[in-house]
Amino acid sequence: MIRGDSKDYELLEKWTKDFDCQGYKSCEIGVREGLGSKIIMDNVVNNYIHVGVDPYGNLNYQHYDNTGSYTCDYTDDMRDTMLNDFKSYRNQGKFTLCNMTDTQFMNDSEHRHSKFAFVHFDGPHMTKDVITEAVWFANRSVPGTRFVFDDYPTYDMTLIERILSFYQFKTREQGNNKLLMEHYG
C-alpha cells in the first residue's frame, strides 16, 4: 500500500482532478513512499511525465528553520519499495525518479530546459530551500501552472507568496496543511 505522511491529500486530489498539464511535466520534490505522486499521476491529464525528486539515503539534514539536523526514515529500501509500487506507472512512461537532491535536480541539464505545469513542494521545509525551488520552477512555469506547498505553516509562506506574486502567481485555496498557488498570466 502506498502511504503518505502528511494531511490534506483530499485537497491535492481536488486540485489535480482533471487538471490539464498541456503536455508539460509535473513534479514532486520529496516523494517518500509515493502517495503525493500517485495522486498527481492518477488525476492530472495531458501530462508529459511526472518527475519525482528525492535523494533518499536516509540523509542527515536540517528539516525546519528552527531545528537542528537529524535523520528520518527516508531510506534506500523505501525508495526501492516505491519504485516497485510504481512499476506500472514507470512501464507506461508516466513516472521517472530523479534520485538526487533538489539542488542537484535544478542543476541537471535534462530538466533545466523543461516546463512544468504542476509542482508539489514536499522536500526540504526550510524557507530558503522552498524559496530557491519556487523561483526555479516559477521560471519554468506556463500560464495556468499550479504549485502546491505542503506543510506551509512550518515555513515563511507569506514571504514565498510575496516573491511568487512577481512571477504572476496567486494563492487560490488553502487547507490547514497544503496551499495552492496558480499562475494567472
Ligand SMILES: C[S@@+](CC[C@H](N)C(=O)[O-])C[C@H]1O[C@@H](n2cnc3c(N)ncnc32)[C@H](O)[C@@H]1O
Ligand atoms: C515529507 S517527505 C515527502 C512525503 C511525500 N510527498 C508524501 O506525500 O507522502 C520528505 C521527503 O523529502 C526528501 N528530501 C529530503 N531532502 C531533500 C532534498 N534536498 N531534495 C529533495 N528531496 C528531499 C526526503 O528523502 C523525503 O522522502
